[in-house]
Amino acid sequence: MGGWAIAVHGGAGIDPNLPTEKQEEAKLLLTRCLNLGISALRSNLPAIDVVELVVRELETDPLFNSGRGSALSENGTVEMEASIMDGPKRRCGAVSGLTTVKNPISLARLVMDKSPHSYLAFSGAEAFARQQGVELVENEYFITEENKGMLKLAKEANSILFDYRVPIAGLESCTAVAAAVDSPLQMNGLPISIYAPE
């Protein structure tokens, strides 16, 4: 009992046919991020600094669905969101609807540390980002060719993909999309009708 501990994740709900090389790529990234966090902990950085540092690394790599490599909205653009929480006094910060902030988690940290609020979204969050001088990039920076292909697949199937890590190899390999072809509009793999009217 006691001592430091760290865990990272890169998302749940994975295509069972994910190519081996992609699996290895994912494991390498997770290992690199763990080691980054471990180094920081051994340097006695506080937990709140370590989680921000590690998530920044995950956002910068396009492999997972955050920052660069984010899933695309129906408009073909990226809208990102993030939150961070510090256990001792339960301080927290969150952001939504970001389109130009290179590292959303750092903006969430700034909301927690440098604003009187807990959550900023859309134009207000972008304005706060400019005010704080965080690194801003064009929305295209976050968009990958793979995700453009995934959006095309999703639109053809008229669905919202829960698991968007489907190999481009074939529509038939994606159970979520295949199911959607025979089903009415779905969200998260479920009929849209089960959700609240709004």
Added chain:
Amino acid sequence: TVGCVVVDSQGRCAAATSTGGLMNKMSGRIGDSPLIGSGTYACNLCGVSCTGEGEAIIRGTLARDVAAVMEYKGLGLQAAVDYVIKERLDEGQAGLIAVSKDGEVACGFNTNGMFRGCATQDGFMEVGIW
């Protein structure tokens, strides 16, 4: 979605989650990741980050529930994670990672897999997908 939870050598917990959301989502859609208590939560007991079907995680207040069952039911970290994944998701699919103030690390998911990695000070380290 990506996330990280940490407890440092002083027993302080923290959690962070970041995402691009769902592919082909409506513009303006907000998921669980920025919602404190749903996708992310940390207190003096634990730190939690969730991923999966955002709407199901929101309905279940998943991250906060891990802390709540630890506090009110007296469950340990892994037992709390298992309980929440089993009992609080209904038909939804999700996963989460968590750490406790005592240096424990845990994960749970009811999906076919979750990209994850964890390590503790006593030398344990594991990376997995399925």
